[in-house]
Amino acid sequence: MRVGLDVGGTKTDAVAVTADGEIVARVRRATGWGDDAVIASILASVEALVQEGDFTAADLESVGVGIPGLVEAGTGRVLHAVNLGVESLDIAARAGAELNVPIAVENDVKAAALGAAALRxxxxxxxxxxxxxxxxxxxxxxxxxxxxxxxxxxxxxxxxxxxxxxxxxxxxxxxxxxxxxxxxxxxxxxxxxxxxxxxxxxxxxxxxxxxxxxxxxxxxxxxxxxxxxxxxxxxxxxxxxxxxxxxxxxxxxxxxxxxxxxxxxxxxxxxxxxxxxxxxLPSGSPAAALGAALVAASDSATESAPVDKEIVTHG
CATH class of the missing domain: 3.30.420.40 (ATPase, nucleotide binding domain)
Incomplete structure (x- = not known):
């Protein structure tokens, strides 16, 4: 199971996606303000997805986070996410330590682009x-x-x-x-x-x-x-x-x-x-959260074997 989160200034949109690209659960929760609250929002959203999708934390393969701000390539750190009260936050390290799964972080608009491409x-x-x-x-x-x-x-x-x-x-x-x-x-x-x-x-x-x-x-x-x-x-x-x-x-x-x-x-x-x-894009589309899940799935796959595309098995 792959999870993707679109962490916005007021809400977090989260989806759980199977290996063949089917969205099996979706939740929306309020996003907190500041470093600790953003991490707490991510963890709470993943927990809510586990309950909504009726799977277990052990089924998680990867978690992707799309977030506004500058994302340092390859580090999982976001900078200058001013709408979230975040100046510098290592999301991959902090959330990864709690969830014990690979975490990929991407700028929210780039994640939405990938999700929109997959949906098309x-x-x-x-x-x-x-x-x-x-x-x-x-x-x-x-x-x-x-x-x-x-x-x-x-x-x-x-x-x-x-x-x-x-x-x-x-x-x-x-x-x-x-x-x-x-x-x-x-x-x-x-x-x-x-x-x-x-x-x-x-x-x-x-x-x-x-x-x-x-x-x-x-x-x-x-x-x-x-x-x-x-x-x-x-x-x-x-x-x-x-x-x-x-x-x-x-x-x-x-x-x-x-x-x-x-x-x-x-x-x-x-x-x-x-x-x-x-x-x-249709109103209410999960493009950004789906794109975040695909980014994480691609990064996770790359650790074991190179992949040609970030849009992996979807549709």
Missing amino acids: GDGTSMAYLNLGTGVAAGIVADGRIWRGAHGTAGEVGHISVDPGGRLCGCGQRGCVETLCGGGALAKAWGRPGALPVRDIFDAADAGDPLASSLRADLARGAAAAVRILVLSVDVETVVIGGGLTALGDRLRTDIVEALRREADGSAFMRSLRLDERIEL
């Missing part, structure tokens, strides 16, 4: 574009996450597309994230509400000029991210996930229209058919 199941290259509080992407080619030389492959949120635009948290101006990141949009909206981006869309439908401008920015920024991913790594498909996908068809329609409008004057861009190469 067609083996083609793809990018997973996460539109949430921030913006980032993970790239999967030939069944493997492409991490780049220093692990920053897919950080499209911090590519500046408007040098005179809004100031980004990274210090640049006009980054993609300032246009289509939920946090930046909520700040620019500046009005109270539990779901600011949904409020923006609703207000735009009602004719509010600021909301209409911000909604257009979101579509323009997401379209730019899609173009960057296709033009830089030529993936066949861009799967869009993250919290903003709760907007559903309204979001997809806006992005498609922006891609078509911005390609209107270029035969080259039209030939790329970007509007046909995007998909929205």
Whole structure:
């Protein structure tokens, strides 16, 4: 049995996956704040999965953890997970000592990319574009996450597309994230509400000029991210996930229209058919947790024999 956990700022989504890739149990629990609470959340989620899936701790083969922040390659240590109150935490060592199984740790967006690729199941290259509080992407080619030389492959949120635009948290101006990141949009909206981006869309439908401008920015920024991913790594498909996908068809329609409008004057861009190469991840998909399980399964297999892909026996 392989376990995967998507440790988020407010909740942890966990799945148990059999050797042939079937998800047999899934639980969601609140995530704690700070080093000790994050480890406790991981251990509690694994225990809840054991109970939900009606198997024993002895059946565990590996545990994978997807988590926001910078993950040091090969160490299982996460750095700067600010939404969790974590500056530096050796998850593999601390949780592994309690569970006594191999533990692999991966950035949450990269894990989600691997899980989304496994769920699609067609083996083609793809990018997973996460539109949430921030913006980032993970790239999967030939069944493997492409991490780049220093692990920053897919950080499209911090590519500046408007040098005179809004100031980004990274210090640049006009980054993609300032246009289509939920946090930046909520700040620019500046009005109270539990779901600011949904409020923006609703207000735009009602004719509010600021909301209409911000909604257009979101579509323009997401379209730019899609173009960057296709033009830089030529993936066949861009799967869009993250919290903003709760907007559903309204979001997809806006992005498609922006891609078509911005390609209107270029035969080259039209030939790329970007509007046909995007998909929205279904709401409630376990992609990130599944991807974490696959990362751990791949790492575990590599200890005994090399594997060609990280997407191992799934589907």
